Amino acid sequence: MDFAYSEEQRMLTDSLRRVMAEGWTFDKRRARAAIGELDQAAWASLAELGVAGLMVPEAYGGFGESTATMLAVHMELGRGIVSEPVIPSAVMAVTILSAIENESVKAKWLSAHAEGEAILTVAWQEEGERFAMAASSTQAVARGDGFELTGVKRHVWHGKGSTAMIVTALLDGQAALFLVASDAPGVSMVDFPTFDLARCANVTFEKVALDGAALLARGEAATAILDRGLDFAITALCAHACGAMQYLIEVTTNYLKTRKQFGQPLINFQVVQHRVADMLIQQEMAVSNAFVAAVSLVDDPAPLRAKRVSMAKTEVALAARFVGEQAVHLHGGMGVTLELEVGDYFKRLSYMGVLLGDNNYHLNRAQTLMAA
Amino acid sequence: MDLTWTEQEAAFREEVRAFTEKNLPADIRDKQMHHQRLGKDDYIRWHRILADHGWGAPTWPKEYGGTGWNAVERLIFEIETFKAGAPRLLSFGLSMIGPVLMKFGNQKQKDYYLPRIIRVEDWWCQGYSEPGSGSDLASLKTRAERQGDKYIINGQKTWTTLGHHADWMFCLVRTDPSVKAQRGISMVLIDLRQPGVTVRPIKTLDGGAEVNEVWLENVEAPLENLVGEENDGWTYAKYLLGHERTGIAGIGHCHRELAILKRMASEAMAGKTSLSFDARMMDSINQIEAQVLALEMLLLRVAADSTAGPGPKASILKIRGSELQQELARLQMQVAGPEAWAYDPDWMRAESEFHGPGGEFDVGSAATYFDMRKTTIYGGTNEIQKGIIAKQLIGV
Numbered sequence: 001m002d003f004a005y006s007e008e009q010r011m012l013t014d015s016l017r018r019v020m021a022e023g024w025t026f027d028k029r030r031a032r033a034a035i036g037e038l039d040q041a042a043w044a045s046l047a048e049l050g051v052a053g054l055m056v057p058e059a060y061g062g063f064g065e066s067t068a069t070m071l072a073v074h075m076e077l078g079r080g081i082v083s084e085p086v087i088p089s090a091v092m093a094v095t096i097l098s099a100i101e102n103e104s105v106k107a108k109w110l111s112a113h114a115e116g117e118a119i120l121t122v123a124w125q126e127e128g129e130r131f132a133m134a135a136s137s138t139q140a141v142a143r144g145d146g147f148e149l150t151g152v153k154r155h156v157w158h159g160k161g162s163t164a165m166i167v168t169a170l171l172d173g174q175a176a177l178f179l180v181a182s183d184a185p186g187v188s189m190v191d192f193p194t195f196d197l198a199r200c201a202n203v204t205f206e207k208v209a210l211d212g213a214a215l216l217a218r219g220e221a222a223t224a225i226l227d228r229g230l231d232f233a234i235t236a237l238c239a240h241a242c243g244a245m246q247y248l249i250e251v252t253t254n255y256l257k258t259r260k261q262f263g264q265p266l267i268n269f270q271v272v273q274h275r276v277a278d279m280l281i282q283q284e285m286a287v288s289n290a291f292v293a294a295v296s297l298v299d300d301p302a303p304l305r306a307k308r309v310s311m312a313k314t315e316v317a318l319a320a321r322f323v324g325e326q327a328v329h330l331h332g333g334m335g336v337t338l339e340l341e342v343g344d345y346f347k348r349l350s351y352m353g354v355l356l357g358d359n360n361y362h363l364n365r366a367q368t369l370m371a372a
Numbered sequence: 373m374d375l376t377w378t379e380q381e382a383a384f385r386e387e388v389r390a391f392t393e394k395n396l397p398a399d400i401r402d403k404q405m406h407h408q409r410l411g412k413d414d415y416i417r418w419h420r421i422l423a424d425h426g427w428g429a430p431t432w433p434k435e436y437g438g439t440g441w442n443a444v445e446r447l448i449f450e451i452e453t454f455k456a457g458a459p460r461l462l463s464f465g466l467s468m469i470g471p472v473l474m475k476f477g478n479q480k481q482k483d484y485y486l487p488r489i490i491r492v493e494d495w496w497c498q499g500y501s502e503p504g505s506g507s508d509l510a511s512l513k514t515r516a517e518r519q520g521d522k523y524i525i526n527g528q529k530t531w532t533t534l535g536h537h538a539d540w541m542f543c544l545v546r547t548d549p550s551v552k553a554q555r556g557i558s559m560v561l562i563d564l565r566q567p568g569v570t571v572r573p574i575k576t577l578d579g580g581a582e583v584n585e586v587w588l589e590n591v592e593a594p595l596e597n598l599v600g601e602e603n604d605g606w607t608y609a610k611y612l613l614g615h616e617r618t619g620i621a622g623i624g625h626c627h628r629e630l631a632i633l634k635r636m637a638s639e640a641m642a643g644k645t646s647l648s649f650d651a652r653m654m655d656s657i658n659q660i661e662a663q664v665l666a667l668e669m670l671l672l673r674v675a676a677d678s679t680a681g682p683g684p685k686a687s688i689l690k691i692r693g694s695e696l697q698q699e700l701a702r703l704q705m706q707v708a709g710p711e712a713w714a715y716d717p718d719w720m721r722a723e724s725e726f727h728g729p730g731g732e733f734d735v736g737s738a739a740t741y742f743d744m745r746k747t748t749i750y751g752g753t754n755e756i757q758k759g760i761i762a763k764q765l766i767g768v
Contacts, residue, residue, distance in 0.1 A: 128641035130709050136643075155710045195715045195738050234499075261508035271755050327576075328745045332506050332753065335533050336746045338575040347577070347742065350705075354713055358706060360652040 001262045009069055013076050015049060020080030021318075026341040033083065033197035038119070038161030043084050047116025051077070051086055055094045055232075060110035062094075067294040070232075071239045075287075078243025080350045083198040085119055087240065092134075092233035093120035093166055099225045100216045109164070121162040122229065123153035123203055133226060135168040136312065138205065140176055146211040147171070149178060149186075152204050158189035159201030166216065167205065168226065175223045177216040184208050196347045224302060231309040234356050235297055238261040238316040239353045245283040248345040252276065252327045255342075266330075275319035275330060278338035279323045286319040307369040310362035317353040324349035327335065381444055388452040395421050401457035405632065407518065407736025409580055410459050411556035412495070412537045418459050419492045428490035429466055436474060436486050443675030447668070452619065454624030455631055462534070464496035465489035467619045469542040472559070472612050485561075495533040499562065500609070502528055507756050509544070510553040510606065516545035516560055516589065518595070521549075523560055525591045535584035536571050538564055543588075548603050555606040561597040562588070569585065577742035579715070613752060614686055620751045621669050621693030625662045629700040633657060634735075636707045647707055655704055660696065667692055684764035687757035694747035694754060701741040708734035715739075740758030 005013060023045065032039045033359050046052065054073060056062020065073075068362040070091070077086060090113070097110055097120075112118035126137055138151025149169055156165065162182045180187065188206035189201040219227050253276060256267040266272050295306035324346040328335035331342050353359060374641075400414045422428045430449050432438020441449065454460070461467075470489050473481050488494045505512040514527025525545055535541070541562045548556030564571075568589040573581035600608055637647040637657060647653045670692070674685045705712045711734035748754045762768050 054562060071744060102389070125710055128643070130640075130642050132643065155713060193715050194713045195742070196713075200713060260504075261511075263508075263511075269755075271758075313705055325745065329753075332749055333501070333583075333746075336577050336749065338577065338579075343577045343742075346745075350738075350741070351713060353706070354710060360650070360706075363652060 005072060009072050011051065012069070013072050016051075016073060016076035017079065019045065019049060020076060020082075022122050024080030024082055026344070029083065029344065033193065036083065036193070038199065043119065043161075044116055044253070046082070046084055046086065052090050052116045052251065053114030054275060055091060055098070056110045056114040057098055060106060060114060062110065067232075067235065067297050070236055071290055072293050074125045074236045074239035075243035075246070076126065078240035078245075078277060079247040080283075081196075081244050081345060083196070085121060085161060086117055087233050087236050088121040088157040088219040089113070089119050089162070090196075092229045093237040094121050095232040096122065096166055096216070096225055096229035100177075100229060102213060102216065105213055105216065109179070109288075112163075118163040118167065119155055119161055122166045122168075122226075123156040123159065124168040124226070125154045125156075126176075127152065127154055133168070133217045133230065133362040134175060134223070135170050135177040138167065138169040140169040140171045140178060140210075140215075142298055143209065144169075146209060147178065147215060149180065149205045149208040149210055152202065154202050155200045155315050156189075156203050157200050158198065159189055159203050159211045160199060165203070166229075168222075171215070171218055174219045175226075176218040177226060179216055180205070180208060180210065194351070196351050197344065209372070227302065227306060230291075230356065231297060231305055234292060234309050234313045236314060237352065237356055238286070238293055241316050241320045241349060242283065242287045242290055244345050244348055245279075245320060246287060248323060248342065248349070249276070249279050249283060251342060251345075252279070255331055255334075272330065275326055279326050282319040282322050286316045287320075289315045303369045307366045310357075310366045314359040314362050317359055320349040320352040381448065381499050383443075383454060388449050389428075389456070391425065392453050392456040392458055395425070396456055396458050397421075397455075402461060404457045404459055404628075406442050407740045409582075412534075415459055415537075416492045416495075419461065419490075422461075423491045426576045427582055429470070430461070430475075430565070431466060432470065432486075432490075434613055436482070437490050443672060444503055447672060447675070450624035450625045451668070455627070460625070462492065462495070463619055464534075464538075464542075465492070465494070468498060468612050469496050469561075472542070472599060472608050476608050476740045477634055480596070481561075481599070484691040494539045495534070495537050497532050497538035497541050497564075497586075499529045499532065499541040500732065502530045503530050503585075506531075507753050509609070510557070512544055512546060512557065513627065513726060514543065514545045515549070516547050516558065516593070518547075521595055522594065523593045523597075525560065525562065525588045525593060529586045529588070530574070530584075532571075532586050533582055535586055536573055536581075537565075538571075540564060541586070542599070544605055544609055547605075551603075554606040555602055557609070558602050559599040559605040559608045560593050561599065562591060562593050566591060568592075578739035580739075580743065605609065615629040620747075621662075621667060621671055621689035622697050623668050623693065626667060626693065626696050626700060629697070629704065630664050633660075633700060633704050633707065636704055636734075640707050640709065653707065656706075660699055663692075663696055663699075667696060684760050687752075687760045690751060691748075691754045691757050697747045698741075701744040705741045708737040711735070712738040712741075 032042055051065060053062035053068060054065045094113060097106055107135055109118060124133055129136055133359050136354045140147045140149045164179055166181050169178055188204045188208045191199060191201040214357040256272060257265050259266050293309045293312035296305045325344050328346050334340055335342050397417060400418060403410055419428060427439055429438035429445055432443055434440035439552060473485055483484060500509060502512050516523040516525045541564055543560050543562050544557055545560050546556050547558040557651060568591040570587040572585045574583045574585060575581050640647045642650055671689060714735060716735050
């Protein structure tokens with residue numbers, strides 16, 4: 001193991017930090033969210049930096065980077081709490097597509113993604129099923145050479161901004177993954193903003209006609225590929241949260257050094273110093289948890305990987321909540337206003353516990369894998 | 373010691389329940405139960421419904437038009453009305469300036485202001501915090517200078533809850549800048565409906581704007597609007613905060629949110645069963661239920677004990693009450709799960725039919741979680757409260 005960034009990693013993270021500091025500022029993030037749709041220019045500038053192609057294998061025009069680089073990149077993106085669909089598209093969907101067998105589908109979509117020309121997302125959550133990965137009501141049936149897809153997916157991360165979606169469905173009672181163009185006839189969306197300045201959509205598929213190549217995987221392979229995609233996405237999300245925590249602690253510390261009460265800066269009070277120390281401890285442990293998950297993505301068989309990643313996520317989510325809540329508290333009344341960026345970071349960190357499964361979901365997932 | 377509810381107490385509980393069920397307007401109840409924001413009229417309507425029944429001032433003695441209830445009756449009233457979805461009673465008049473005037477105000481002030489508080493003919497707000505004076509309240513800078521028969525007041529107040537509805541402000545001002553911080557402060561009653569008063573809402577994390585900044589520029593108050601003695605305001609301010617902290621435990625709020633939490637869990641499906649059958653979720657819900665019941669008991673014990681004002685144990689109530697309010701909101705958000713992600717600001721303001729992506733409870737849950745972060749900050753941060761506990765209970 002070597003924790004020092006390579007020359008390439010250093011250059012990449014340096015430029016990302018610069019871009020975040022310039023292009024993902026408080027005002028610019030808010031302005032982008034106010035547009036009411038995905039800002040294509042923002043996505044293009046991330047793609048230009050190599051974010052879109054980072055995890056795409058070299059054979060398809062990407063960089064085929066390691067999970068270590070993925071971590072480093074997402075920590076920087078977390079510092080700027082990017083709301084663009086990097087995790088659902090450039091991590092989760094790309095990981096899934098990289099694992100399927102159909103070469104022509106891979107060549108088409110992975111290359112387009114690496115070029116920044118396609119935005120993908122994954123649609124799996126259904127009503128009343130909370131975070132369950134397996135489809136229960138969305139059905140696909142064979143029609144001629146292709147399929148017909150019907151069902152409703154909820155909270156599809158950047159569904160509206162996507163070019164195509166990877167959709168989970170039941171096909172002859174088996175799990176299956178389909179690739180569906182987001183503008184295909186029969187696809188409709190209710191798009192809405194989220195509290196953390198992103199967007200998601202409830203997507204209805206009404207007898208959507210798909211050709212044979214739309215079937216990406218079925219049966220055990222589909223479940224395994226989806227699970228692996230989830231674990232990569234979670235690991236990236238953990239790194240994102242770590243970057244956000246790191247930045248938020250910096251902002252909070254600066255505030256505490258300037259805000260005076262009782263004739264001195266707040267940071268002079270021991271109770272405040274200890275609180276910040278606790279935040280730093282949590283953040284450092286969170287980074288280490290993200291590293292543990294990243295190691296497991298490569299080294300471990302699927303059941304152990306899933307357990308490691310799920311438990312890392314619960315730990316990081318707890319740290320994220322602690323750091324977010326304390327940052328607000330330490331800002332006092334100003335912390336609960338919309339006037340400082342502490343609130344935006346707090347909200348993103350709060351959703352660390354909601355996105356890609358909450359802690360109870362992951363504790364259950366780890367429990368069922370104990371035997372494995 | 374006798375730990376049974378008396379027959380009278382049980383009957384009183386039934387009476388409050390029946391009254392609230394019959395008289396609380398359904399539109400107000402629905403907003404409250406769904407974490408939508410209440411308007412000025414909603415609060416006033418409920419206050420006047422209570423006042424018409426003689427219950428307009430549940431915490432006041434009879435001589436001032438109050439109910440004369442004891443601590444147990446007050447607690448029963450708060451819990452039962454809150455659980456039924458009634459709005460909180462406006463604390464600014466009833467729990468803050470009212471008790472201060474009863475103890476330190478002159479007869480003329482009592483006669484004029486107190487009856488008007490009961491029917492909210494005056495909407496009061498609190499002029500305490502300033503941009504540079506939060507936890508360190510005594511450092512406040514707003515000046516009041518005598519000019520003939522009036523004070524001329526200049527300065528800025530902040531975190532003024534519901535100040536945008538207010539007619540009057542009880543305001544801490546500096547009347548003698550030459551002495552130690554706590555010594556030169558006075559409490560003055562300011563009519564806000566005059567030139568020189570500017571109120572600007574502060575938007576908060578939940579997207580609402582319940583708190584305000586208030587600028588006072590050459591604002592006038594006749595000398596008779598001074599409460600008690602000049603430069604003795606710090607004494608009154610502390611007396612008032614002691615009252616604020618018992619109410620701040622939010623026991624009624626906790627009971628209502630606990631009931632909502634349980635209902636949400638029973639309605640939230642997780643596959644074939646509801647979350648009420650999810651052991652992990654229910655562990656958390658049962659735990660917080662125990663904590664709410666213990667808080668209620670603590671409140672009763674403290675109330676029974678405070679012959680001479682609420683005392684430092686009020687700080688324990690404030691700390692635990694604020695923490696439980698936060699945790700209840702967090703658990704509601706956890707029950708809402710994926711649905712808690714979406715944001716529907718129009719519905720939160722009750723300005724549109726619900727058109728959000730999740731259930732109605734779910735959308736409000738995240739906003740409430742964000743909003744409840746204020747509870748460990750306001751009314752004296754929990755760090756300040758722990759300082760009070762250490763100083764007064766431990767004797768350091």
